[in-house]
Amino acid sequence: MKVGFIQCAVISAVFAVAGYLVFSSASLNTSLPLTVSASLLLSGILTPWLASLFNSSTSVSDKDNASAASDVTTLYVGNLPYKANEDAVKEYFKDFLPVHSVRLMKDRRTGKRKGYGFIEVETDDVDGTIAKLNDSIFLERTLKVRPAKDKVTDQE
Template identity: 35%
Template sequence: MTIYVGNLSFQATEDDIRDVFAEYGEVTRISLPIDRETGKKRGFAFVDMAEEAREDAAIAELDGAEWLGRELRVNKARPRSDDGSAGGSGGIRSRNRTTRFSHNPL
């Protein structure tokens, strides 16, 4: 399973994201897409973890958490469709709750 992390601060780095998710278990891969035309981060990432139970815990805890001034959207990534898109965002939700998460690398 891959975790989708949306509404990321454009200042967030792969190391920052790894630090956050490492609190929940072993991170095996991070993808932080860059716009081809501008060379800037696109505001979302994908994270893979070694254990699905740890991924589920990270999703439950981090979805709706505020980090670097933005409310994260964290859920299971959807597989790409035949046209290359990942589909709509109808399943994204926000818990609007405060968490113990307060990592701020800046």
């Protein structure tokens, strides 16, 4: 159930009226500015709190549903042509499956491409995708496609 800002404002208004009644009945000599400021304070606190409460719970479930619908997998792609850029690689792979991102590795010193990179693709069948793309020809080069390994960091 998705609750919007208007529903939260209505709930806050109800609390503000209740606050007005509580403050006005608490003492017979209640001044109007105190009552109005107290009801505004209640509505100002409750409206953002209720909105964040309802919106955060619905957005978490929406993210879970989106991630469950499609898996993003990172693949290693080797033997890439040195002249290929990220856009060319993305164009080639998007003919086979949806591509989220492409990262081609470069030499830090020279800035030249190293001939391999990583692509994030949307697939439920990793093995089938690799079988389809491995040994395919891209710009006169035979690509080597494997599942990407997790980056290992030295922790000593």
